[in-house]
Amino acid sequence: MTFSAQIRQAVEPIWAASMEHPFVKGIGDGTLPLENFRFYIQQDSYYLTRFAKILALGAAKAPDIETTNQFADFAKHTYSAEIGLHEQFSKRLGITAEERALFKPAPTAYAYTSHLYQAGHSGHLGDVIAAVLPCYWLYAEIGDTFQDAAPEEPIYQEWIATYGGKDFQDRVDEQIAHLDKIAAAVSEADRERMKEHFIISSQYEYAFWEMAYQMETWPVPLEK
Numbered sequence: 108m109t110f111s112a113q114i115r116q117a118v119e120p121i122w123a124a125s126m127e128h129p130f131v132k133g134i135g136d137g138t139l140p141l142e143n144f145r146f147y148i149q150q151d152s153y154y155l156t157r158f159a160k161i162l163a164l165g166a167a168k169a170p171d172i173e174t175t176n177q178f179a180d181f182a183k184h185t186y187s188a189e190i191g192l193h194e195q196f197s198k199r200l201g202i203t204a205e206e207r208a209l210f211k212p213a214p215t216a217y218a219y220t221s222h223l224y225q226a227g228h229s230g231h232l233g234d235v236i237a238a239v240l241p242c243y244w245l246y247a248e249i250g251d252t253f254q255d256a257a258p259e260e261p262i263y264q265e266w267i268a269t270y271g272g273k274d275f276q277d278r279v280d281e282q283i284a285h286l287d288k289i290a291a292a293v294s295e296a297d298r299e300r301m302k303e304h305f306i307i308s309s310q311y312e313y314a315f316w317e318m319a320y321q322m323e324t325w326p327v328p329l330e331k
């Protein structure tokens with residue numbers, strides 16, 4: 108079994124729980140209150156700006172110029188496709204400049220991006236990919252699962268289309284191919300550490316839906 112198939116099998120219960128999460132199901136059937144999605148978009152915009160930096164770090168850590176180019180392209184695509192989409196959604200959802208200026212990440216968004224930074228900065232390209240892969244692969248599976256869903260809300264339709272398309276799946280396949288190649292060449296200790304990054308990111312993916320569903324706050328709110 109390939110390394111990617113092994114780690115995918117290890118996280119099956121976590122990904123199955125994500126698929127069943129009311130936030131995700133609510134996008135699919137259109138019942139998710141827009142207020143929750145608005146909260147998600149703000150937190151996810153923060154998340155994506157950090158995610159793009161970790162992909163750029165992958166470009167810097169790549170062993171050859173072709174892989175550097177590919178990871179630089181992953182970072183650019185995060186900006187042009189996902190952050191661009193969030194900017195459009197933010198306008199349509201009436202997120203104001205003042206709200207943006209006052210924005211603070213919720214605990215889970217802060218913790219998840221800190222995990223990506225820690226895994227990415229402390230290791231090699233395999234650590235970067237293991238940490239970011241659930242972000243690609245899980246969303247592609249969700250997009251695929253809900254491809255035929257027809258929520259009434261156009262924003263939810265567009266969100267599903269972004270992750271359900273061939274372009275996003277191609278990027279997942281490229282990341283998996285890199286990870287399997289690296290996993291075959293490194294030590295067992297490296298493979299164990301990469302698996303752990305993948306599991307932790309998968310747990311945080313679930314926690315991110317829950318954060319948006321509960322509109323999570325820090326335990327002791329401060330005056331703005």
Ligand SMILES: Cc1ncc(CN)c(N)n1
Pocket residue numbers: 151154155189241242243246312315
């Ligand atoms: C939290 C999270 N994880 C993954 C993705 C898809 N890149 C995202 N937009 N946000």
